[in-house]
Amino acid sequence: MPSFLTEAMPLTPSWWEIAVRILLTVIAGGLIGLDRERGGHAAGFRTTILVALAACLAMIQANLLLSTYGKTFSYFTQMDVLRFPLGILTGVGFIGGGAILRRGDMMTGVTTAATMWFMTVVGLCFGGGQILTGMAATLVAFIVLSPMKQLDMWLRSEQKATLVIHSSEADLPDLSQVLGPLGCVARFVSFGQTSEGRPGVTFELRWMAKDQDASARAIFSALSEAYHVAGFSMQSTST
Template sequence: MPSTMIEFMPLSPTWVDIVVRLVLVIAAGALIGVNREVGRHAAGFRTTILVGLAACLTMIQANLLLSTMGKTPQSFVSMDILRFPLGVLTGVGFIGGGAILKRGDLVTGVTTAATLWIMTAIGLCIGGGQLVVGSTGAIAAFIVLSPFKWFDELIPHQQKARMEVELLGVAEIAKVQAMFEPRGYAFLFIAKAAGEAGASMNVIYQVRWKHSGADGGALELLTAVEERCKVLSFEMVTTAT
């Protein structure tokens, strides 16, 4: 590859170089952060910018210290200074781990953690002087988080819900299961209890199906069940996000 295509980290960056890097990483963080803020995610506009700034400042500090090591650009790999970005990536790993929440089968925050990770990598690139690489990474991340989300919603996902309905007798339990099986819904009987009416009973099902879209087909399922029996409660366990 020609040397003109490679961006080197200068040994003595000027204040102009530093300001350009900081402004660029703020712009990259804002681009990605707006997408997360619109979706009301845990790591929003300011958090994304701060993570990128932290990574960028770390690499700028490493860059400034390079000139004190008496090394040439060809010997960068032997410098302990380059452990700075490794420490930053480790720290962001803890932050990302805190953003991931698990409640039963429902896991949220994975994309948020990945966003913080890629923003850290972008900040390290820009802070190290690889402006084109960092900017390209920011644009690619924005494309994945925004336009690609539309494609993700078109992919059928495994959905799961917990539903409590009122039935007239024990025989109705199997009838409900058989009624919705041809439509792609798997009703798994969990428990039953006596209903308020004398002969009625409250039955709890776990329902599984595949569906694409933001709501996972929950409204469609709920409407179909309400046409045949009384629904007492309905809770999505997994979603298509």
Template sequence: MTMTLNWSDIVLRLIAALAVGIAFGLNRDQRGRPAGLRTTTLVCLAACLAMLQANWLLGTVGKRQDSFVTLDLMRLPLGILSGMGFIGGGAILRRENMVLGVTTAATLWIVTVIGLCFGGGQIILGVIGAVLGLAVLWGFSFIERALHEDQRAVIVVIADTKKPITEELISRCANASIQIAGQSVAYSEQGEKAEMHFELRWRGRRRTVWPPTFVAELARRPGVSALQWRPAGFIGM
């Protein structure tokens, strides 16, 4: 950081932060993710402004001889990073075995750090960080689509107890390389209907948690009153 600031430096840093915030926001908006255009732009600008303020006060670092107060300017950007940690933590949600929002939190974090780089005058470092960050968000999504991961889903079947479906479902799942990890059953008061839950696990590509063809065939089976397929997300996210 330079000891003195002029308005051309300030404008350059703010424009760089604005451009990077917009670039990250466009990536999030295109994929329908949280923390879109406005959020990432505001976060990057806020971090840049905080660092500009620290840079502006750089000449007043230290303490007067008649004072016990010391001006520690690094507390300002550190406070920004700590606050962003709370915001990122609020963006992360856990539902059963599925964790959502981790990439959103990481995006806000790197946008904040890039904004601090720009605010501190490290334009080249900020640009490098922005290029690498955008490469990860845009490029790695194609790699993730090609990866096979453990996936989960639940089948809920309501059927007549006189026409059992369990054996056929187990056989169909085995033929489709789907493992039944757990199952439960509840009977109606008269014992004529049974509601069965089957927890399924298999390996497949991301975001392809669509029911196999045999699910629709089982739904048309005599004695089946209702059949529901519930994707449960991806293990380990």
């Protein structure tokens, strides 16, 4: 096994070692970014590469400065050059915060922000010369984002929806007979007016399902046959 794969961060890395670090960072960022690009996420192929590459270059620069800064007998302070790449993590935190959006009960971009932060750490690994660590981390990230996503889709998860039906305050409908066989539970929220200006009542629906769309269609169809549904909207979390 080549020594540069297992060697700790050298004080004077050669140019070919630096080139290998940059190349592996681009490959790792492209591999993860391609998976995100196929999913139609905001931070896709190029963004993921740039985030990882920025962290890698910051760590390389800190590596090159290690041999020029230090504490001598004539100085009371020393410059900690490793704070420079660590500051990249803070900067990516702001970018990740911008990728997360919340609209009512829907939150998007959480996994995208986490991926960007993770790829920053991968870039720091490659930039610091921890090649095997960076390669292992990239492989784990790819498995989590791609194959394990199928497992996430297979697992049953709690689904939520907001239901509005036409009804007066004197006649609060009992939805248990309709929703019970479907494994759905309704919780009363409030009385008010529907978009048509008629009196209505709002419920929050909760149920467990693998397929969000199919289960929602079945619940909506059952409710439409028994009641005059004025509104039905899913409360979902997208990554």
